[in-house]
Amino acid sequence: MLKENEEWTLSMTCKIQSTLTNKKHLGAAVLTILIIGYTTVPAFAQQASQSFNEPLTIHASVTATDCSNAPGPYITLSGPIGLGQIGAQFTFENNLKGTHTFTDTSTVTATVIPAGTSIQIPKQPVLGGVGGNPYIYLQFVDSNGNPLTSEIFLGRCVQGLFDVATTVSIPSTLNVDVSALDCSNKASTISLSGSLVLSGLHAKIIFRNNVKGTHENDQSVTANIIPSGTSITFPKQPSLGGVGGNPWIFLQFLDENGAPIGNSISLGRCVQNL
16 A cells, blocks of 8 residues: 555656646647648749740821921821730649659649730820921831831821831830749649830831932931830739649740740749749
8 A cells, every 4th residue: 555655756747747748749739730830821922034025016197297398297106006915824733754653734824915905106296307298207116226117108298198007026024923822732822913014116207308219318206106114014813723732833924826935934832932
C-alpha cells in the first residue's frame, strides 16, 4: 500500500505527463493550422511584359482649307485608329515534363484588347507649305521620322481630298499584373490586369506645286497623331482557373488570329510568390 507522500508523487507525475501530452496535441494543432493556412491562402503578384509590333488600322478624313498663295493651306486630319485584338492564354501544368510521366494541363484565354478598340485622331489643323493649289500627300512615320507607309496621294487643295484607309504597325509593350486568388486542391484561380503602351505615330503632310518632273517645290509638316508612351489600360479580367494543387503557370500573348506574340512566359508556381 502506498504511503501518502508516494501517492502525491505519483499524482504529480501523472499531471506532468498529461500536461506534456496536451502540449504535444496543442503543438500538432498549431502546426496543422499553419500547414492548412499555407496551402489554402496563397499570395503571389507577378509582373510580365512583352514587346511586339502592334497593328493599327487607320481611317482618316482629311480636309483642306484656306487654299491661298500665302501662307498656304490648312490640313486637318480626324478619324479612328483601330487597335489589333490581343489575347492572353494561360497554361496550367501540375508538373514540369520529365520528373513524372503524368501531366495534367489546362488552358484558359482572356481578352486583353478586344476587337473594335480604337483611339481617336486629335483634330489639329496643320499649316501647309507651298501656296496656291498644291498636290498633297500623306505619309505615316514613327517617332524617329522613319516611314511606316509609302506616300499616299490625297488630291489637290481646291478639289477636295480623299479619305485615307491604311494599316501600320508600331513598336509597343504589353505590361501585365498577374495575381493568385486561389491555389486549392480543387482548382487554381488567377486574375489579370495591365496596360498596352504604344510608341509614337506621326502624320507627315507633303505639299508639291507640281507632280515630279518639270518643276518641283516640296515642303512638308508633321502632326503628332499618337504621342510616344500613350498607355491604354485594361481592367481585371474575370477570374481564370486551371488545374488544382500548386500548378506551374505559363502566359502566352496571342494576336487577333490566335497566333503567338513572342515566346511563352513562365510565371512559376501558384503558391510560390511567382
